[in-house]
Amino acid sequence: MTNHRAIALVFAVHGAVAGTLSTRIPWLQEHLDLTPDVLGLILLCQPVGAFVAMPMAGRLAHRLGGRTATRLMLALWCACLALPALAPSPPWLAAIFLLYGMAAGTCDVVMNSQALVLERRLGRSIIAGLHGMWCVGSLAAGGVGVLAAHLGIDARVHLAVVSAVLLVVGGLAGRGLAANESSEGVPAPRRFALPSRAILAVGLVGFCGTFAEGASANWAAVYVTAVASAGPGVAAATYTVFMLCMAATRLVGDRFVRWMGAVAVVRGGGIVAVAGGVLVVAGRTPWVCMAGFALVGVGVAVVVPLVFAAAGGAGVTPGEGVAGVATITYLSGLIAPAVTGWAAGALSYPAAFAMITAIVAGMTLLAGALRPRPAGAVAQDRQLEPMAG
Incomplete structure (x- = not known):
């Protein structure tokens, strides 16, 4: 293997x-x-x-x-x-x-x-x-x-x-995994790796993408039921279509990254997700809303993987970088379903997903944070920031 x-x-x-x-x-x-x-x-x-x-x-x-x-x-x-x-x-x-x-x-x-x-x-x-x-x-x-x-x-x-x-x-x-690499000469990551400034910038992109992903996965079926009067079968199918679109996009996503680069892929995905969000908010029929959630799934699918890749290059070791940005994305996934529910209860379901669409638009604007950092910048950050353990 x-x-x-x-x-x-x-x-x-x-x-x-x-x-x-x-x-x-x-x-x-x-x-x-x-x-x-x-x-x-x-x-x-x-x-x-x-x-x-x-x-x-x-x-x-x-x-x-x-x-x-x-x-x-x-x-x-x-x-x-x-x-x-x-x-x-x-x-x-x-x-x-x-x-x-x-x-x-x-x-x-x-x-x-x-x-x-x-x-x-x-x-x-x-x-x-x-x-x-x-x-x-x-x-x-x-x-x-x-x-x-x-x-x-x-x-x-x-x-x-x-x-x-x-x-x-x-x-x-x-x-079948590669043998452990020698850690000799590599500084040990901090015991509790709080995100550095560079990782925070990358993590903010991941926060936006994960927020849209978590909110859509948890609320898609409820949304089409409440807003578009979908039956149980169509509601379940909406969630399934969303997840299948994410899976399919991730499986082919690396080809686009090699061709266009991570920043362009995330920006392009953000535009697709915003278009999907507009369909979700404006649509009042199950199939229009389902199409919107499908586009959201396609648009945010590769954000988290590419954020992890960028964070791996922004930390002293890949593990420290991924740990820092994963903490941010998990926080986003933790609060997204609840915040969406509160917004839907206080305003309406379309208003809640209008907010999510705006968050995705912000992700599109922040995608430049995924550019590879210059050599030596990571070590300089490590020297300037206080140790966290």
């Missing part, structure tokens, strides 16, 4: 874990008799755990080596999949989701860092396609989960079996 195929499989396995658990949330709610507000608080534990753990991931990769850290954290992430169904009470489930989020976020950082090391070695963009493989893994595992739920398979059995299978597949993928 080549290094490229191995890291692609790692991304697919990571996505498969996320896609599998998402299909069994209704079972968890029924099994523990959770009210919607309690379930919401429990689900919040996952991004909180990721947000807390991500800044420390760069240090972990430096100490263990990128290959070892990726294999270890992917195994932990796969193993955590079996735990939620075993929770005896809501407090235990909250603690498990906190651990689950910490494993997810840390694995996210180290595998993206490993991908960027390979990308530099190959001398061509591969990061967008790898994130496309994450979508493929999530969609495939989600389909299996829907089938398992439809057949009435107990979630404890389903999650345990999938966890074991993914542990094996993830272990095989990890064996």
